[in-house]
Amino acid sequence: MDQQTQEKNRPLRKLSPNVDVFENEHELLVVADVPGLDPNEIGVHVELPELRIEAKVQGSPDTPVSYVRTFRLDERIDAERVQADYKDGVLRVHLTKSAAFRPRRVAVQAS
Amino acid sequence: MLVRFNDRSFPVFSAARAFPAQSLRRELDRLFGDLERAPSFADSFAPTVSFVDTAEALVLRAELPGVAEKDIDIDVTANAVTIKASRKLETLEGYTAQRRERQSFTFAQSYELGARVDPERVQASLKQGVLTLTLPKVAEAQPKKVTVTAAA
Numbered sequence: 224m225d226q227q228t229q230e231k232n233r234p235l236r237k238l239s240p241n242v243d244v245f246e247n248e249h250e251l252l253v254v255a256d257v258p259g260l261d262p263n264e265i266g267v268h269v270e271l272p273e274l275r276i277e278a279k280v281q282g283s284p285d286t287p288v289s290y291v292r293t294f295r296l297d298e299r300i301d302a303e304r305v306q307a308d309y310k311d312g313v314l315r316v317h318l319t320k321s322a323a324f325r326p327r328r329v330a331v332q333a334s
Numbered sequence: 335m336l337v338r339f340n341d342r343s344f345p346v347f348s349a350a351r352a353f354p355a356q357s358l359r360r361e362l363d364r365l366f367g368d369l370e371r372a373p374s375f376a377d378s379f380a381p382t383v384s385f386v387d388t389a390e391a392l393v394l395r396a397e398l399p400g401v402a403e404k405d406i407d408i409d410v411t412a413n414a415v416t417i418k419a420s421r422k423l424e425t426l427e428g429y430t431a432q433r434r435e436r437q438s439f440t441f442a443q444s445y446e447l448g449a450r451v452d453p454e455r456v457q458a459s460l461k462q463g464v465l466t467l468t469l470p471k472v473a474e475a476q477p478k479k480v481t482v483t484a485a486a
Contacts, residue, residue: 241436245429252429256399256436258463312399312463 237289240276244294248326251300251318257290258312265309267316269302276314299324381419381441389477392447392469399463400436406465410453415469416444449475 245252253274257265260278268275274296280288296318304319382397398406400421407418420440451469458467 242433243423243431243436244433245426246432247429251432252426254436256463258397258399260462309462311401312397 237291239292240290242292248320250320251296253294253314253316253318255290255292255314255316256312257309257314259288260290260309260312260314262309265307265314267305267307267314269296269300269305269318271300271302272296272298274300274316274318276316380443381439383417383443383445385445387448391471392449392451394445394465394467394469396465396467397463398460398465401460401463401465403460406458406460408456408458408467410451410456410469412450412453412472413447414444415447415467416442417465417467418442419465451475 240255240257242256243254245254253276255276257276257278259280264280265278266276268277272295274294275292277289277291279290299320300318301321306317306319308315384395386393386395394415394417396417396419398419398421400423401419402421405420407416409416418441421438423436423438447469450472452472455470456467458465460466
């Protein structure tokens, strides 16, 4: 089947996955439902102030699927320290806050 | 557990055509969900399910992200398959939620099959949140190749 025929018959389904975002004092945690992906095909791009998650499913027997979701991050995120894992069709992206924005306990010294 | 028969009691091939309606429902869920997470909408969650007909088998594919194997029940008869699946989203210790779009759900759906299958030979696998169910057709339901012989 040539490319043109395939595009006509099977348009790329673009989906916006459902996402939860959690926060604690150390990080933001983004959790997305993106089933059926090869972990190597998942793109997590951090270009401050933007986080973009995108993935394409090719070669599946179904209509090819593309997931795209973009978030605006604030300056608290350290772009160098982003970790992602993928399990059971659920993507988790850990976005570490920059040290300067994490709470630090300051001891009060008696004079 | 509630088993919901789809009111569009469709043969296998219309299952794929029913998808846009489910997609719309999902979008509506999301719109309303942004305003307020109404429990009644969570109940209507329907994962994406599609069927492919190969000559030898019907292959069902259901997207069930975050669902554990033990939380999936499949019942197959010669002409129908029922899928039940559920997931309960855990609350994360020590985190506050900034956004919640993912839902816990309990899903049950029966599908009438367009061909007779052999329930004994059904295979199910769950990989990266996708359930694949291969339902081999009985021999009579498989397409026959008819050889044309030239008349003598």
